[in-house]
Amino acid sequence: MTKDIIAFWGYPEKELIKETKKEYPNAIWVDLDIEAGAPDLKYLPENYCAIIKNIYNNALFLKDRIIKILAPIGKDKCDSAYFTSEILKESGFSVIQSVFEDVCQNIKSVKVPISKSGLSLREKVELITKNIVEQKDYSYLEKIEPKFGFWGVPPNDLSLLELFPCQTEVFGWCRAVEAGYPGDFQLESYVNPDLPTVFFTQAFCSKTQLAKYLANKYEGLFIDVDGFVNNSIRAKIEAFIKLR
Amino acid sequence: MELYIDAGTTWTKILKIEEEKKLYKVIPTSELKKLDLRPNKATGHSILKSDNYENEVVALANGAKEYLEDDFIALDLGSRDIKWVKFKNKKFHDMDWNSSCASATGATVEMLLKFYDVKVEDLVFVKDKYAITCGIFGLEKIMDDVSMGVEPHIAISKFIHGIAYNAFAFTKNPEKICISGGFCENECFIRCLSEYCDVVTLGRFVLVDGLKSMA
Numbered sequence: 306m307t308k309d310i311i312a313f314w315g316y317p318e319k320e321l322i323k324e325t326k327k328e329y330p331n332a333i334w335v336d337l338d339i340e341a342g343a344p345d346l347k348y349l350p351e352n353y354c355a356i357i358k359n360i361y362n363n364a365l366f367l368k369d370r371i372i373k374i375l376a377p378i379g380k381d382k383c384d385s386a387y388f389t390s391e392i393l394k395e396s397g398f399s400v401i402q403s404v405f406e407d408v409c410q411n412i413k414s415v416k417v418p419i420s421k422s423g424l425s426l427r428e429k430v431e432l433i434t435k436n437i438v439e440q441k442d443y444s445y446l447e448k449i450e451p452k453f454g455f456w457g458v459p460p461n462d463l464s465l466l467e468l469f470p471c472q473t474e475v476f477g478w479c480r481a482v483e484a485g486y487p488g489d490f491q492l493e494s495y496v497n498p499d500l501p502t503v504f505f506t507q508a509f510c511s512k513t514q515l516a517k518y519l520a521n522k523y524e525g526l527f528i529d530v531d532g533f534v535n536n537s538i539r540a541k542i543e544a545f546i547k548l549r
Numbered sequence: 550m551e552l553y554i555d556a557g558t559t560w561t562k563i564l565k566i567e568e569e570k571k572l573y574k575v576i577p578t579s580e581l582k583k584l585d586l587r588p589n590k591a592t593g594h595s596i597l598k599s600d601n602y603e604n605e606v607v608a609l610a611n612g613a614k615e616y617l618e619d620d621f622i623a624l625d626l627g628s629r630d631i632k633w634v635k636f637k638n639k640k641f642h643d644m645d646w647n648s649s650c651a652s653a654t655g656a657t658v659e660m661l662l663k664f665y666d667v668k669v670e671d672l673v674f675v676k677d678k679y680a681i682t683c684g685i686f687g688l689e690k691i692m693d694d695v696s697m698g699v700e701p702h703i704a705i706s707k708f709i710h711g712i713a714y715n716a717f718a719f720t721k722n723p724e725k726i727c728i729s730g731g732f733c734e735n736e737c738f739i740r741c742l743s744e745y746c747d748v749v750t751l752g753r754f755v756l757v758d759g760l761k762s763m764a
Binding site: 526549 | 604605606607610630634641642643644645646647
């Protein structure tokens with residue numbers, strides 16, 4: 306089978322993406338973080354981060370087609386990703402580790418037009434992750450007056466984002482990614498204190514502690530979801546939005 | 550006629566208004582399924598979501614609003630879930646809803662009472678409590694204690710004390726809790742919760758009253 310895929314997770318360092326694009330101009334880029342229906346190979350313990358499970362399942366499912374994996378392992382991703390990169394290397398993949406820990410000078414002046422736009426929340430988050438590779442300019446997007454905030458990473462189950470109105474501003478790792486500083490703790494921790502905000506993490510992710518801390522600090526709603534969104538989580542978000 | 554329904558897992562609470570007269574009723578949810586009722590608004594786990602469906606926490610918040618305006622918590626402890634809301638300066642402030650684990654709520658208590666043939670009025674306040682973050686472990690402790698000679702009604706009372714303490718901790722240790730749901734009628738539970746904070750009982754019909762206020 307022809308190898309035609311450059312796989313990655315998180316936000317690989319910009320130069321690495323650029324060089325890889327130049328080296329493989331016709332390659333298909335696949336974000337291994339995203340649940341795409343690959344069979345669950347039970348490579349990891351049952352109770353483990355759904356995103357890391359996706360990485361394994363997608364990588365092993367596409368193994369014959371993957372040229373190389375660009376693997377963020379720094380503060381811009383997590384320790385689990387470091388172990389994943391080493392294990393996938395031992396499993397025969399070509400893995401290039403990436404550390405993207407740049408910090409910005411002023412977290413309030415970063416350009417995040419997608420996060421502040423009137424697109425649906427799902428479109429915003431999908432566009433931010435898509436733009437890791439595409440690097441298009443979205444400064445033309447119209448800024449809207451936000452009513453709510455969503456803090457966190459792209460959920461394994463993106464339908465969670467459909468519960469929010471379009472007037473939801475994006476914060477957390479997603480915003481940091483759009484700004485081009487995925488490892489900047491200050492930027493990741495920033496929210497608008499005047500907005501009622503939902504602080505989301507995947508269950509079993511170390512960001513859970515930051516989400517809980519920030520939810521308490523800003524009187525927001527903390528939720529962690531393992532795998533797919535159930536009715537209780539839906540109802541909780543729905544109530545938070547209706548009552549706030 | 551107006552009809553408002555809170556269809557819980559075990560019990561369904563109904564508010565019927567006819568010629569401005571309010572009639573409250575509780576029926577087993579198993580019976581509700583046999584009736585062809587057309588409510589103006591409905592909430593609860595056992596009702597199909599349709600245009601007149603309202604979120605349970607929203608119904609609770611609206612029903613308890615008059616008690617919440619002075620910053621206290623309204624807690625609804627049902628058969629299979631526990632939820633609370635808090636208002637601050639007359640604005641919604643905080644909430645939580647735990648419905649993932651039903652092992653330390655009303656249905657478990659009803660099951661234990663039936664299993665050990667204990668009447669709810671036989672339950673008493675006991676200072677000891679089981680640590681029942683997980684109700685399944687709580688059941689194990691009850692069975693252990695009973696096998697060691699503890700009276701079942703004492704063991705169940707310790708379990709209820711554990712539920713009361715959990716409710717207090719789940720609502721972030723407030724000074725006062727306004728409690729809604731079937732546990733309002735459980736004197737042992739109310740006495741146990743009073744060990745930790747002031748308790749006001751709102752009765753079983755807070756959610757249907759909330760639905761009415763939103764109609």
